[in-house]
Amino acid sequence: MLTIRIIPCLDVDNGKVVKGVQFKNLKCAGDPVELAKYYNDGGADELIFLDVSASIEQRKTMIKVVEAVAHKVFIPLCVGGGIKTKDDMRRLLNAGADKVAICTAAIENPVLIKEGAELFGTQCIVVSIDAKNMGKKWNAYTHGGRFDSGKDVIKWSKECEKLGAGEILLNSIDRDGTQKGYDIRLTKSVSSGVKVPVIASGGAGNLEQLYLVIKYGNADAVLLASALHYEQLTIREIKKFLYKEGVNVRW
Amino acid sequence: MIGVIDYGAGNLLSVVNALNYLKVEHRLIKKPADFKGVKKIILPGVGAFGYAIEQLHKKRLFEKVYEWIMLNKPYLGICLGMQLLFERSEEAPGIKGLGVFDGAVKKFARCKVPQIGWNRVEIVRPCPLVHQSDNHLFYYFLHSYYVYGVLEELIVGIAEYNVSYPAIINKGNIYAVQFHPEKSGKEGLKLLKNWVARC
Numbered sequence: 137m138l139t140i141r142i143i144p145c146l147d148v149d150n151g152k153v154v155k156g157v158q159f160k161n162l163k164c165a166g167d168p169v170e171l172a173k174y175y176n177d178g179g180a181d182e183l184i185f186l187d188v189s190a191s192i193e194q195r196k197t198m199i200k201v202v203e204a205v206a207h208k209v210f211i212p213l214c215v216g217g218g219i220k221t222k223d224d225m226r227r228l229l230n231a232g233a234d235k236v237a238i239c240t241a242a243i244e245n246p247v248l249i250k251e252g253a254e255l256f257g258t259q260c261i262v263v264s265i266d267a268k269n270m271g272k273k274w275n276a277y278t279h280g281g282r283f284d285s286g287k288d289v290i291k292w293s294k295e296c297e298k299l300g301a302g303e304i305l306l307n308s309i310d311r312d313g314t315q316k317g318y319d320i321r322l323t324k325s326v327s328s329g330v331k332v333p334v335i336a337s338g339g340a341g342n343l344e345q346l347y348l349v350i351k352y353g354n355a356d357a358v359l360l361a362s363a364l365h366y367e368q369l370t371i372r373e374i375k376k377f378l379y380k381e382g383v384n385v386r387w
Numbered sequence: 388m389i390g391v392i393d394y395g396a397g398n399l400l401s402v403v404n405a406l407n408y409l410k411v412e413h414r415l416i417k418k419p420a421d422f423k424g425v426k427k428i429i430l431p432g433v434g435a436f437g438y439a440i441e442q443l444h445k446k447r448l449f450e451k452v453y454e455w456i457m458l459n460k461p462y463l464g465i466c467l468g469m470q471l472l473f474e475r476s477e478e479a480p481g482i483k484g485l486g487v488f489d490g491a492v493k494k495f496a497r498c499k500v501p502q503i504g505w506n507r508v509e510i511v512r513p514c515p516l517v518h519q520s521d522n523h524l525f526y527y528f529l530h531s532y533y534v535y536g537v538l539e540e541l542i543v544g545i546a547e548y549n550v551s552y553p554a555i556i557n558k559g560n561i562y563a564v565q566f567h568p569e570k571s572g573k574e575g576l577k578l579l580k581n582w583v584a585r586c
Contacts, residue, residue, distance in 0.1 A: 137506065137507065137547055137548075138502055138504050138505070138528070138548055139504060139505045139506065139507070140504075141504050141505065181504065206400070206401065206404050207404055207407070207408065208408070210401075210404075210408070210569060210570060210571070210572055210575060211527065211570060211571075211572050212527060212529075212570050230400065232401065232404060234398070234401070234570065257434050257435070258501065258531075259433060259501050259529050260433075302501060302503070303503060331499050332499060332500070333499050333501075333503050333504070356499065356503075356504070386505040386507075386523075386525040387523060387525075
């Protein structure tokens with residue numbers, strides 16, 4: 137049986153991991169390679185690096201980060217943030233990323249999904265959807281959750297699948313950073329409408345919430361950031377808990 | 388010397404990175420002459436069946452690989468490199484694979500496709516590839532198609548994803564795995580090491 141993936145997400149700015157990742161036992165806090173190793177040893181099933189650099193100049197360092205990580209850590213590696221073109225994708229994949237995640241660029245230029253899938257395979261192309269609750273529906277936002285694209289999330293996710301997205305990374309803007317739990321209704325609505333795997337993101341805070349979004353939201357994978365980075369949860373304890381609840385995990 | 392067949396597969400670099408990490412001597416095989424001095428070959432692969440076969444022909448590597456396998460020389464097929472051993476795939480109707488084993492390649496039905504993630508492999512017979520591995524054999528899978536109709540005596544490991552299907556096959560010196568050892572953490576590296584040292 138395929139297992140549910142537990143995926144730590146690391147924000148990288150100008151080559152350094154940022155946002156509260158400060159483990160006592162690491163020599164160099166913020167070193168992407170050290171952190172990737174740390175999470176790999178801890179049982180992470182995959183890693184996502186999100187480039188939050190402000191300038192193009194800083195973004196160039198991401199290529200070096202990916203190369204360095206891919207030489208040392210042998211689990212799947214997805215990279216997102218600031219990817220605009222096929223060449224951006226190619227550079228990251230050639231550096232050792234297994235997948236690239238696109239969000240704003242996918243909405244502004246949906247053909248990029250198709251072209252990326254044709255060139256590199258659907259399994260390489262993750263479309264990241266930032267969803268905001270609009271009452272009766274969710275809209276897909278762009279530019280890190282700043283602008284409403286007007287696109288309905290459910291429809292957009294189906295369109296992404298059709299264009300060749302191999303996976304949907306579904307982030308709830310409303311829950312992001314709140315630790316109040318994943319948006320189960322949102323996850324379920326998207327997951328039941330597409331055949332590609334859905335990674336639930338935004339709101340992870342405790343074990344129960346993880347179980348709920350898997351069991352009732354039909355999430356194929358869960359993304360965690362601060363809950364792991366601040367050591368509120370460890371991947372081992374997450375997996376132990378999920379296993380006890382009857383969820384298939386790798387241990 | 389290990390030769391890694393380079394026909395433009397997406398995961399070539401990951402395989403090379405893993406071999407570097409394991410300090411295994413290797414070289415890329417881009418043309419027939421590159422086979423010189425090579426003792427074992429790896430055919431990696433993420434991508435489409437049809438495209439891969441086309442590229443192998445274009446680079447005049449198809450015949451060489453076919454001969455290699457027919458001579459029972461050490462071969463490791465990864466993912467698509469496993470599927471290419473069969474004659475045909477639903478992914479590319481009309482295009483002939485290497486066809487060295489009976490069976491064919493079929494698309495997953497009634498489940499999420501591609502299968503992405505870690506799946507458990509049940510070992511059904513002893514094999515040097517999984518030498519000294521424990522029972523928790525989880526490997527990273529990434530594929531939409533699987534092989535079926537494979538002779539039972541070839542099957543070493545089975546995975547389940549809506550259907551049971553071969554995840555590891557072996558005959559003589561020919562080994563193939565449907566998952567990605569180069570992305571399967573410690574267990575995956577161990578498998579590659581075993582192949583280098585024992586197969």
